[in-house]
Amino acid sequence: MKVALLSDCYPPRLGGIERQVHDLAHHLGRAGHDVEVFTATTGPLGERHGLRTEEQDGVVVHRMALRLPGGVPVNPVAPREVRRRLLAGRFDVAHAHLGVVSPFATDLVRTTQGLGLPVAATFHCVLGRWAPAFRATGHLRRWVRHGAALSAVSRMAAGQVRAVAGGAEVGVLNNGVDAAWWAPDPHRPGRAPGEPVHVVTAMRLVTRKRPLALLGALHEARAALDPAVPLRATVAGEGPQRRAMEAYLRARGMGWVAMPGRLDREGLRALHHTGDLYVTTARLEAFGIAALEARAAGLPVVAPAGTGVDDVVEDGVDGVLADSDAGVAAAVARLAADDVLRNRMRNHLRDSPPRQDWPGVVAATVAEYRRAGAT
Numbered sequence: 001m002k003v004a005l006l007s008d009c010y011p012p013r014l015g016g017i018e019r020q021v022h023d024l025a026h027h028l029g030r031a032g033h034d035v036e037v038f039t040a041t042t043g044p045l046g047e048r049h050g051l052r053t054e055e056q057d058g059v060v061v062h063r064m065a066l067r068l069p070g071g072v073p074v075n076p077v078a079p080r081e082v083r084r085r086l087l088a089g090r091f092d093v094a095h096a097h098l099g100v101v102s103p104f105a106t107d108l109v110r111t112t113q114g115l116g117l118p119v120a121a122t123f124h125c126v127l128g129r130w131a132p133a134f135r136a137t138g139h140l141r142r143w144v145r146h147g148a149a150l151s152a153v154s155r156m157a158a159g160q161v162r163a164v165a166g167g168a169e170v171g172v173l174n175n176g177v178d179a180a181w182w183a184p185d186p187h188r189p190g191r192a193p194g195e196p197v198h199v200v201t202a203m204r205l206v207t208r209k210r211p212l213a214l215l216g217a218l219h220e221a222r223a224a225l226d227p228a229v230p231l232r233a234t235v236a237g238e239g240p241q242r243r244a245m246e247a248y249l250r251a252r253g254m255g256w257v258a259m260p261g262r263l264d265r266e267g268l269r270a271l272h273h274t275g276d277l278y279v280t281t282a283r284l285e286a287f288g289i290a291a292l293e294a295r296a297a298g299l300p301v302v303a304p305a306g307t308g309v310d311d312v313v314e315d316g317v318d319g320v321l322a323d324s325d326a327g328v329a330a331a332v333a334r335l336a337a338d339d340v341l342r343n344r345m346r347n348h349l350r351d352s353p354p355r356q357d358w359p360g361v362v363a364a365t366v367a368e369y370r371r372a373g374a375t
Helices: 017-029 076-087 101-115 128-139 137-145 155-164 212-226 242-251 265-274 287-294 323-337 339-351 358-370
Strands: 004-005 034-039 052-055 059-063 093-098 119-123 149-152 170-172 197-202 231-235 257-261 278-280 301-304 317-322
Touching: 004 017, 004 076, 004 101, 004 170, 004 278, 017 034, 017 059, 017 093, 017 287, 017 358, 034 076, 076 101, 093 101, 093 358, 101 119, 101 137, 119 358, 128 137, 137 149, 149 155, 149 317, 155 317, 197 212, 197 265, 197 287, 197 323, 212 231, 212 242, 212 278, 212 323, 231 265, 242 257, 265 287, 278 287, 278 323, 287 301, 301 323, 317 323
Parallel strands: 004 034, 004 093, 034 059, 093 119, 119 149, 149 170, 197 231, 197 278, 231 257, 278 301, 301 317
Antiparallel strands: 052 059
C-alpha cells in the first residue's frame, strides 16, 4: 500500500507527534508499505518549499515549510503543490496526524478528500476547552460525511473526538513502542540493601505537564515514608519551568531530586533501567508515550486516572492510577516502602510486554486504512 502521512510537525522538531509519525513511517516501511511524509517542518539542513525531498531508510519526506520566525510549521499555500504530488504519486491512502492546532494537516485532509483519496485522521491531543470550537466549525462531521475514518490515540481522546464529530465512529489507535528495545536487562542485579529506591520521570518542563505538582507529590511521598527508607528521584527534561522547579527544590531541601536535563532515547532507557518506579502528575495526556516507554522498560507507573495513560496501565497490575495528586504521592510512598508489591509488578511487566508494540500498532493502523476505504 502506498501511504501519504500528513503532519504539521516532524523531526528534527521534538515532541510526541513528531516522534510517533517518524516511527510509524519507518515501521510501515519495514512492513512492506511505500511511505511518503508531507510536513510543514523545516529539514535539518534548512530544507523547505518542497524544493528537495529527502529519503531516510526508504521513507521520502516532502518538506513543505516556509521561512517563518522560529520555524513555525505553517504553510497555507502548500495544498496546491501537495495535491499535484499526491496525484503524481498514485497513493492508496492519506493519514493525517492532528493536534489541537494543525492547520497544515487540516488543510490537506480537505485536499486529499477532494482527490477522492481515502483518508484516515488520527488525533493526538486532548480537545478539552477547544471542543466547542471544533464542534462549531463542523469540519470533523464534514470529513466523516466524505468517508474519513477518524481515530484518536486513546479511549479518553477518542471519546472527546466522538463528541464533537456528532457521534461518529472513532477508532482507538494507540501510539507505538519498540518493546524489545526498551525491555529491562533480565540479568540486572536487584537493588542492594540500603540503596535508595529510585523514582524516575521524563517530561517537557512546561506548565501543562504540571512539573511543580510532581515535585509536590515527591515531597509528600518523602514525608509519608519511614525515614529509614532511602529515596531518590530523577526528573529528566528541559523547559521554561526549570528555574521554578530548582527554586522549589532549594526551598524544601530536596537535594535527593536530580534534574539532568533532556535525555535522548538511549539516555532515557539507561535511566529507566536504573529506576524502580515511574511517576507523572500530568492530567492533559492524550496518550502518555513517556509512561508507555517506562512501562516497556519494566517500571511500575504511578499516574492520575482518567487520562490516556489508562490505555497503558492497568491499576494495581502495571502500577497505580490515582484520583488526585495526594493519591499519586500516597502511591509513590506505598510502592517505595513495599519491596514485595513493587517487585511483583516489575516481574509482571518483565513477563508481559505492552500490547502497543509496533507490529500490533502497524496492523491496527492498516486496519484503519481499510476502514477509510483503502484497498
